[in-house]
Amino acid sequence: MTRLDSAIRRLTAQRDVLDWASREIAPSGLVLELGLGNGRTYDHLRTRLAGREIFAFERCLAAHPDCIPPDGRLIFGDIFETLPIFIEKHGEHSAALVHADIGSGDEELNRALARDLSPLIERVLQPGGLLIADRAFDLPSCRDISAQTGVLKNRYFVHRRE
């Protein structure tokens, strides 16, 4: 499998899981995009979930101009600083869906990131809330339901808060 093949596979898995989550999401609760990046998945989420409150977190704005969230919906800065403040403002367990795609090419760093992020994810997800991510997280209050989405194994992960 070439790097081109694997890029196609990764983006397709990402889209399939976002589409799945757009159907499964609870009727109320916030949507959080952790890592806006170039805005591709944000664009997908806002299209699939028109009318929902979607907040995007990013510390280094590089998104396509069309894909920048409206005023108040872009949370600029390091997630480890901004997410706790966000939770204080919007309340614990206020999110119906969190998409975490903040990884880079550095696998060790990615693992550390997921580990450090886990307690914040636990605090922000509402009961029944979904975390979708490019890796498995270690979340005591959640169940890994990746197998139920029908998406390629080990490509994209889904956890549901109990």
Added chain:
Amino acid sequence: MTRLDSAIRRLTAQRDVLDWASREIAPSGLVLELGLGNGRTYDHLRTRLAGREIFAFERCLAAHPDCIPPDGRLIFGDIFETLPIFIEKHGEHSAALVHADIGSGDEELNRALARDLSPLIERVLQPGGLLIADRAFDLPSCRDISAQTGVLKNRYFVHRRE
């Protein structure tokens, strides 16, 4: 169509055309990758065309370490400086396949690039040689055979030198 959809469509068209060209390429002649980028399509080409001489041109090296060409096969610098020197060294009409994917988000710049690149493409392609690119080029000695590849219209383009 979201930006995620369109990224998937673009990469898939790219792969389909590269695969097509790998079957159609003449048995001899050089392969040129204009714009190494992150090395995805270079990786695809070297896998599909194992044993062929593939040169990658890039002025700002950012490829994944696995996808950097071996010694002598990475032509570092601005294509408009390096390609004429390459042609002098390897001869006019020495290339069986040129893949040009050097565009950026700036459509006007991309058009200018394609226009300025055209005479060099004409000089380097061998008779029957293929140019595959993310846009149509204006090449008097070539025919646009994009429709023959079976790949999604207006996504990826193929020209064959007469």
